[in-house]
Every structure is written in structure tokens, then in C-alpha cells.
Amino acid sequence: MAAGTFFSVSLTVWALGTGLSAAPSPALTPELGLSWKNISCATCRAIFTGLDIALQLNNNLDEVAVLASEVCVRLKLAPRDICEQAIALFKHDMITAWINSILKPSEICGLMLGIYCGHWDIYSDWNVTLPDKPKPPVIPPKPPQPGAPITRVLFLTDVHWDKDYIPGSNPDCRDPLCCRKGSGLPPKHRKGAGKWGEYSKCDLPLSTIENMLQHLQSRHFDLVYWTGDIPAHNVWHQTRKDQLLALNTITALVWKHLGKVPIFPAVGNHESTPVNSFPPPFIHGNESSAWLYDAMVEAWKDWLPKEAQETLRRAGFYTVKVQPGLRLVALNMNFCSHENFWLLVNSTDPAGQLQWLINILQDAENNGDKVHIIGHIPPGLCMKVWSWNYYRIVNRYEGTIAAQFFGHTHVDEFEVFYDEETLSRAVSVAFIAPSVTTYINLNPGFRIYLIDGNYSESSHSVLDHETYILNLTEANESVNPKWVLLYRLREAYRMETVFPADMDNLISLFLRDDGLFQRYWFLYHKGHTAQVCKEACKTATICALRTGRADDPALCKGFHKVVMFRETQNLWRGRRMC
Incomplete structure (x- = not known):
């Protein structure tokens, strides 16, 4: 050749x-x-x-x-x-x-x-530096006293607004994204794209996103966490102008309907163009991400203090004090992404983000504060060396990190972190919320986390969560669609608490109780799947729940039957490429 x-x-x-x-x-x-x-x-x-x-x-x-x-x-x-x-x-x-x-x-x-x-992790030997200060004794979390305050956190992720969505267009077109201008008309045996969305490879019209925000406007929240992926999946035909239009349009809508509540966004992998293109800060000129970070600072300046704006402008991450005793860290998870081709240049702690995170966590520990971490891509889907370093950080600061929240996969799942010594004691959970968008074959959705509230000695841990959907089958027959509760975590799985040890026990229950696992599989798809997950599918899915550290077979060793290796790898690769 x-x-x-x-x-x-x-x-x-x-x-x-x-x-x-x-x-x-x-x-x-x-x-x-x-x-x-x-x-x-x-x-x-x-x-x-x-x-x-x-x-x-x-x-x-x-x-x-x-x-x-x-x-x-x-x-x-x-x-x-x-x-x-x-x-x-x-x-x-x-x-x-x-x-x-x-x-x-x-x-x-x-x-x-x-x-x-082939082995893909070309920078496998770097490590972040942890402080010499010994890790404090581990204090197992306890449920709050009855009547203690609860903080309600609205969590939005993966909105994926398609400005070219056209109701009635072909949902099964030849392109990677359908239900839009250029998709053509549907075949005679197929209904066209619904008014509010479609079960297919389609994103959302603006009317559905605004309808969701109007619904949320009437509800009470104390905080809003919003973890990115604003533009649609037409990644082959996006300009910087398109991406900034999406950023500013959806930000304006969120501000209009939820602006009275403190809102904290994080950057997704679709915000840039080309998609997944996030150069480290040492890349200057036209190739840099300055055009995007500057626009984010301008769009979000009323939500973030000056100090947070500075690190957001430099590299897309920040920290802010959200309540007495509670600090938020918003990470730029594109610096751990397999698909960020700029990391081919150098993937050693890009932008010094993990070392910066350690400094924030150590300061919080010194001051007795708790920390929430938000980001787009879940840690278990990151490049191996980044993920293992992050896992090490979570282990060291398990008493400070009260909760982790991510999106990206579009489905409803979680990742449990274990102590590095034995990989048996659960130390933290990364909750992964389902998407607002329908892409692919899903109902639109959002989540509300119930957090131990704002009072002295609060753990600021997750106590429960609620997932809401727009059932498209019913919504597309209605002028006024209804956003309905799909499930509550504790109720659905009969749990007293949802601390890390409880989520680890839930994984064990999934192995023993196939009926309970199939319920998880249904909720994993936001209440829209006809598929039964059996054999290798089940093993790979459960293994992913244990894999907060990328590419670590030891995390699933000992509990699973013989599993098709490709099935597991395909699940992980599919999850990481949203």
C-alpha cells in the first residue's frame, strides 16, 4: 500500500x-x-x-x-x-x-x-504525589438522625440538543444521527419522529428540554449539578459557532428556569469540536481550548466565583464552597479520556489536574470539610494510568470525599471503589446518572439526589436518589407531556441506606437474585428495553459496577462464571464512547 x-x-x-x-x-x-x-x-x-x-x-x-x-x-x-x-x-x-x-x-x-x-496505555509509569500526612482513621458512615435537614440536588447530564430535530422525519435514516433535517421521510410502515423525542438514534428538540426545565421550575432544589454534553451527536458537521450556540442557548434556558438555585456545571466531551478534542494548557494558538473555556466563563460567570473562573478558563476545572462544611470539585474528565487524541502528546496528569485535586482534598481534610466531586466521564472508563491514580486518591481521602457524581454513558449505573489493599472493603461510590437525551432508544430523564443536609457534623453523603423520565410512548400522544417518577433507589432495591458498603452488597444481590438484576437492567435503560440480559451480558454488566479502576480484572475475580472476554470489553468500550 x-x-x-x-x-x-x-x-x-x-x-x-x-x-x-x-x-x-x-x-x-x-x-x-x-x-x-x-x-x-x-x-x-x-x-x-x-x-x-x-x-x-x-x-x-x-x-x-x-x-x-x-x-x-x-x-x-x-x-x-x-x-x-x-x-x-x-x-x-x-x-x-x-x-x-x-x-x-x-x-x-x-x-x-x-x-x-494491543497495549494502549503508553504512559504507564507516572504517579501523583500524595502528602506525607497519614490518612485519618476510617469512620464508617451513619444515617442522620430523624428530622435532620436534607439537601436536594438536581442532577442534569447529556442534554444533547439537536437544533435540526424535525418531528415527522425519518428515525431510521442511514446517518449516525436521525430525526433531523436531512433524515428524509420515514418509510410507510414507520411513524415519523415524535414531537417530544423518539426511540432511535436521535437527540432532543429544544421544546422537550424547555418542557423539562419548566417542570423542574415548580420543584424545590438546593443545588444543581450539571455535567455537560450539550450539543447533539452530529459530530461530523459541527463548527465552533455551533458549539457556542448550544452552550449559550441551553445555559440561557437553565438560567431562565432554575437561575434562583446555585448551579454548578462541568464540561463534557461533546462541548468541543472536533469532538473529544481537549488539548492540555501547554497547547497554544488556534488549536487550544481557549475559545471554549472563555465562552464557558462568560456563560457561567454568575454561578462561579472569580477563583473558580480562573481555573475554568485555564483548563476546564474548578472548585467552590457550596455550603458550610461542603466543597464542590468539578473535574475536566476529558483529560482522562481514551478518545482525547491530544493526550497522545503527553498524558501525564494533564493540566496537573490530579495533583491540584489532591491539594484541594488535603485542604478540605485539614479544615474538616467534606467534598463532592462531579465530572462527565466516569473514572472507570478513563485511561488506565489516570484511573488508577484517581482510585488511589479516592482511597486516601475516603473520609473527605462524601460523594461522586458522573454522567456520559446515558444509562443508569454506578461504580464502587474498594480499598487498594484487599479490594474487598467498599470505600466510595461514583453514581452515574442517566441522560436527558433519548440517544439511543431511551426515554428522556433526570435525577434528584437526596443528600445529608446542611448542619454541623453532616456527612453530606447520598441518602437516596430519585429518577424521573418522560415516557415517550405516552408523551408523543399528548400536548402536555408528564415527567413521572421511575423509581427511588432505596425503595426499588429494598435498602435501608445507600452507603458504599450497601452498594457493594447490592452487587452481591444481583449475582444471587436474577429477578432483582433484571429489574436493575430495566432501570439501567430508563424503563425502556425489551431485552433480557443473560450470561455474559449479566457478568459484564455486574463487573462494570465493581470497576471504578479501569482495566483491572482483579476487581471481578472470584465472583463471576466464565465470561466471553470480548463481551466485557465491548461493554466497557461502548460505555466510554458516548
């Missing part, structure tokens, strides 16, 4: 792989007209072996992009127009990052196809 062709296929695989193959889980993934099944490990390695040769030959990127589009079409990764637009969008940033990286073919194939195809 000529060097130019190698280069073109490399660009095709990267752009289409990182940009378009997003899916919450294998159970939710429809046939999008593109697939990794067209690329074998051997082909992947051959492609990226040729990339360095191609770069040395100094090919014209425009000429290579034309050839890459043809490769994309021939591999049936996407329709021609999608191939052309995706490659044009990704080519500059991806090649700039690649040129500055030292990634080997086996490593990038492991990154893109899974660890069965």
Missing part, C-alpha cells in the same frame, strides 16, 4: 472511530452504517505502521483527505457525505497531535480496538 494510502486510512480510522462510533452500550447500539468490525488488528497495525512513513513524505493534507474519504466509503464506515465531513473536520487537529506524539502502532490499535488488540 502506498504511503499516501496508509496515511489516508489512518486518518479515516481515527476520525470515524473517535467521532462517530459512540454508543451507550452494546444493548443500545443500532446499526449505524459504520463499524469497527471492518478493521482487524492486523490491518490496524499495518495502517499505523505506514503513518510515520506517510508523514515523512510530507503529503498534502487536502489530497490525503480526498483519498481518506474514498477509503472510508469502501470500508463502509459511513455514507460518503459523512465520511467527507468527518475527515475534513478532524484532519488538522488529529495530525498535529499525532506528529507531536510518540505512539506506536500496537499502542494506538489497543487504544482504538481494545486491549485484546
Whole structure:
């Protein structure tokens, strides 16, 4: 294969792989007209072996992009127009990052196809530095006294507003995102996209998002945590202007309906363009993320103090005191993301975020404060070395970190963290809330966390949570849709408390009680799935609940039956590419 062709296929695989193959889980993934099944490990390695040769030959990127589009079409990764637009969008940033990286073919194939195809974590030897101060004695959490104050936290994530959503359009189009301008009309046997949303590979119209916020306006909340992914999934055709329009439009709506409540946002992986493109702060000029962070500071300045605005502007993360005795940390989880190709340049604690987090936690410990951590991508889906360092931090500060909250996967799940010595004692839980969007085949939804309230000696721990949905089957037959309670955590699983040990016990119950697990599977999909999760699916799903530390087989050792390795890897890879 000529060097130019190698280069073109490399660009095709990267752009289409990182940009378009997003899916919450294998159970939710429809046939999008593109697939990794067209690329074998051997082909992947051959492609990226040729990339360095191609770069040395100094090919014209425009000429290579034309050839890459043809490769994309021939591999049936996407329709021609999608191939052309995706490659044009990704080519500059991806090649700039690649040129500055030292990634080997086996490593990038492991990154893109899974660890069965190669080792992908090229910076496996860095560690954050923890203070010498000994860890305080562990005090098991206790439920508050009856009548103690409760803090109600509204949690929103993965809104994914599609400004081109058109009711009546084709929900089953050939493109990776449907129900929109360009999707065409549905076939005669299929209803068109619903007014309020659709069970398909579709995002939400603005009317549904505003209807949700109008509903929420009449309810009482003390805090709002909002963990990103504002734009739609048309990632092959997004400009900075499009992304800023989404940011400002949805921020204005949230402010209009919830502005009286303290609101704390975090950045998602879809806020940038190209998608997942978040250079570390040492990348300057047009390639930097300054255009996005500056816009976020301007949009959110009334919610965040000056100190928080400074770190948000620099690298997309911040901390703020939200109540007496309670500090919030909003992380930029794109600095741990497999799909952030800028980390090919250097993934060693990008932006110094984890070391910064340690300093915040140590200060909180010194002052007797508790900390809530919010972010978009769950820690168990991060790059291995980042995830293991984060796990170590959570272990050290388990007495200070009262709760963790994430989104990204679009489904309803959690990750339990265990003590590093034995991997048997649960020390923390990362709650992962379902999406506002329907993408893919889901009801719209939001969550309310009930937290130990604002009083002296409060644990600020999660006491329960409630998940609400818009049932699209009923809503699309109505002018005034109803947002209804889907379930309460404690009630659904007959739990007295929901502390880390309780969530670990729940995982054990799922192993023994298949009926209870299938209920979890139904709620995992926000009340919309006809599939029964059996055998390898069940094992992989339960294993994910134990995996707050990425790529650690020891976390699931000893409780599962023989499981198809690919099933587990596909579940994890699907969860991480939303």
C-alpha cells in the first residue's frame, strides 16, 4: 500500500472511530452504517505502521483527505457525505497531535480496538504525589438522625440538543444521527419522529428540554449539578459557532428556569469540536481550548466565583464552597479520556489536574470539610494510568470525599471503589446518572439526589436518589407531556441506606437474585428495553459496577462464571464512547 494510502486510512480510522462510533452500550447500539468490525488488528497495525512513513513524505493534507474519504466509503464506515465531513473536520487537529506524539502502532490499535488488540496505555509509569500526612482513621458512615435537614440536588447530564430535530422525519435514516433535517421521510410502515423525542438514534428538540426545565421550575432544589454534553451527536458537521450556540442557548434556558438555585456545571466531551478534542494548557494558538473555556466563563460567570473562573478558563476545572462544611470539585474528565487524541502528546496528569485535586482534598481534610466531586466521564472508563491514580486518591481521602457524581454513558449505573489493599472493603461510590437525551432508544430523564443536609457534623453523603423520565410512548400522544417518577433507589432495591458498603452488597444481590438484576437492567435503560440480559451480558454488566479502576480484572475475580472476554470489553468500550 502506498504511503499516501496508509496515511489516508489512518486518518479515516481515527476520525470515524473517535467521532462517530459512540454508543451507550452494546444493548443500545443500532446499526449505524459504520463499524469497527471492518478493521482487524492486523490491518490496524499495518495502517499505523505506514503513518510515520506517510508523514515523512510530507503529503498534502487536502489530497490525503480526498483519498481518506474514498477509503472510508469502501470500508463502509459511513455514507460518503459523512465520511467527507468527518475527515475534513478532524484532519488538522488529529495530525498535529499525532506528529507531536510518540505512539506506536500496537499502542494506538489497543487504544482504538481494545486491549485484546494491543497495549494502549503508553504512559504507564507516572504517579501523583500524595502528602506525607497519614490518612485519618476510617469512620464508617451513619444515617442522620430523624428530622435532620436534607439537601436536594438536581442532577442534569447529556442534554444533547439537536437544533435540526424535525418531528415527522425519518428515525431510521442511514446517518449516525436521525430525526433531523436531512433524515428524509420515514418509510410507510414507520411513524415519523415524535414531537417530544423518539426511540432511535436521535437527540432532543429544544421544546422537550424547555418542557423539562419548566417542570423542574415548580420543584424545590438546593443545588444543581450539571455535567455537560450539550450539543447533539452530529459530530461530523459541527463548527465552533455551533458549539457556542448550544452552550449559550441551553445555559440561557437553565438560567431562565432554575437561575434562583446555585448551579454548578462541568464540561463534557461533546462541548468541543472536533469532538473529544481537549488539548492540555501547554497547547497554544488556534488549536487550544481557549475559545471554549472563555465562552464557558462568560456563560457561567454568575454561578462561579472569580477563583473558580480562573481555573475554568485555564483548563476546564474548578472548585467552590457550596455550603458550610461542603466543597464542590468539578473535574475536566476529558483529560482522562481514551478518545482525547491530544493526550497522545503527553498524558501525564494533564493540566496537573490530579495533583491540584489532591491539594484541594488535603485542604478540605485539614479544615474538616467534606467534598463532592462531579465530572462527565466516569473514572472507570478513563485511561488506565489516570484511573488508577484517581482510585488511589479516592482511597486516601475516603473520609473527605462524601460523594461522586458522573454522567456520559446515558444509562443508569454506578461504580464502587474498594480499598487498594484487599479490594474487598467498599470505600466510595461514583453514581452515574442517566441522560436527558433519548440517544439511543431511551426515554428522556433526570435525577434528584437526596443528600445529608446542611448542619454541623453532616456527612453530606447520598441518602437516596430519585429518577424521573418522560415516557415517550405516552408523551408523543399528548400536548402536555408528564415527567413521572421511575423509581427511588432505596425503595426499588429494598435498602435501608445507600452507603458504599450497601452498594457493594447490592452487587452481591444481583449475582444471587436474577429477578432483582433484571429489574436493575430495566432501570439501567430508563424503563425502556425489551431485552433480557443473560450470561455474559449479566457478568459484564455486574463487573462494570465493581470497576471504578479501569482495566483491572482483579476487581471481578472470584465472583463471576466464565465470561466471553470480548463481551466485557465491548461493554466497557461502548460505555466510554458516548
